[in-house]
Amino acid sequence: MALLVGLTGGIGAGKSTVSTMLAELGAVIVDADEIARNLQAPGSSVLSDMAARFGSHIIRDDGSLDRAAVAEIVFGKDEKSKAALADLNAIVHPAMQAEIRRQVAAGQSKSEVVVLDFPLLAENPRDDLDATIVVDVDPEIAIDRLVNVRGMDESDARNRVANQASRERRREIATHVVDNSGDVDELRAAVRAVWDSLTS
Numbered sequence: 753m754a755l756l757v758g759l760t761g762g763i764g765a766g767k768s769t770v771s772t773m774l775a776e777l778g779a780v781i782v783d784a785d786e787i788a789r790n791l792q793a794p795g796s797s798v799l800s801d802m803a804a805r806f807g808s809h810i811i812r813d814d815g816s817l818d819r820a821a822v823a824e825i826v827f828g829k830d831e832k833s834k835a836a837l838a839d840l841n842a843i844v845h846p847a848m849q850a851e852i853r854r855q856v857a858a859g860q861s862k863s864e865v866v867v868l869d870f871p872l873l874a875e876n877p878r879d880d881l882d883a884t885i886v887v888d889v890d891p892e893i894a895i896d897r898l899v900n901v902r903g904m905d906e907s908d909a910r911n912r913v914a915n916q917a918s919r920e921r922r923r924e925i926a927t928h929v930v931d932n933s934g935d936v937d938e939l940r941a942a943v944r945a946v947w948d949s950l951t952s
Contacts, residue, residue, distance in 0.1 A: 754860040755950060756880060760873035760922060761887030763912050764894030764902075766932040766939065770887050771869045773943040780859035784870040787851045788844055792817045801843045806836070823908075827915050837915075845876075865950060874917035874925055885946055886926035889933050891919060 759774070761767035775781050791798045794815030802822070803811050810821045826837040852868065859866040870876075873884065891913050898909035923929060928946045932939050 754863060755865045755882045756856060756860070757865060757867045757950060758873050758878060758881040758884040758925075759867050759869045759887070760871060760884070760925075761932075762889070762891065762894055762916050762919065762922065763871070764898040764909070765887040765889045766897075767869065767871065767887045769936075769939065770885070770930055770932070770943055771867065773940060774865075774867050774947065777944070777947045778863060779865040779867045779947075780863040782852060782855040782859055782866060782868045784848065784852060784868065784872075787848055787855070791844065791847050791851065798844060798847055802840065805839055805843065823912075827908075827911050829911070829914075865947075872917075874922045877925060883927040883950060884925050885928045885930060886922045887930050887932050888919065888923065888926075889931070893933055 757779070759767060759771060761770070771781055771783070792802070793799065794817075799811065799817060802817070806822065806825055810818050810825075812818050822840070826833055826840050852870075856866055856868065867885075868878075868881070870878075895906065895909045895913060898904040898912075899906050928949065930939070930942045930946060932942075
């Protein structure tokens with residue numbers, strides 16, 4: 753039976769880079785963000801449910817989701833934003849979990865390691881994982897990367913970091929921690945060490 757490994761990390765930690773490195777080593781990646789994007793494609797039932805809850809202004813003229821408009825509604829600090837985020841999760845998560853299960857089952861027939869790349873693993877723990885990799889970095893380094901590499905507004909970056917599980921909470925669920933405060937060669941070596949530990 754193939755190993756099912758969770759992969760998570762805060763925004764700006766470098767989780768996508770680690771995911772790519774694991775794929776190069778032979779893992780099948782099940783990308784929760786990509787699944788969510790596909791479920792929210794123009795014309796999808798998930799997208800129409802979101803528009804019914806949050807207003808038709810979250811859909812652009814071309815039928816695609818205006819992610820920034822949704823982020824503005826759900827990533828504030830007040831109770832209204834918290835309730836909106838809970839509603840968003842109630843719309844997206846059931847469809848997402850069904851698709852994750854389908855892709856994991858397909859991946860397990862192809863590789864000895866299936867990696868579920870899931871940003872919200874600390875917030876939504878799973879009991880079906882054989883191991884959990886957490887990509888870890890100081891939140892200030894993450895904010896610096898979001899602003900200087902991704903071009904995000906600093907207050908938006910800080911809001912998103914504040915709205916996630918804490919660094920400590922993520923580390924609590926980890927069976928393997930990958931430190932990404934160094935350069936890409938150090939990161940590659942750390943990922944290789946985790947891979948060797950998982951497959952030995």
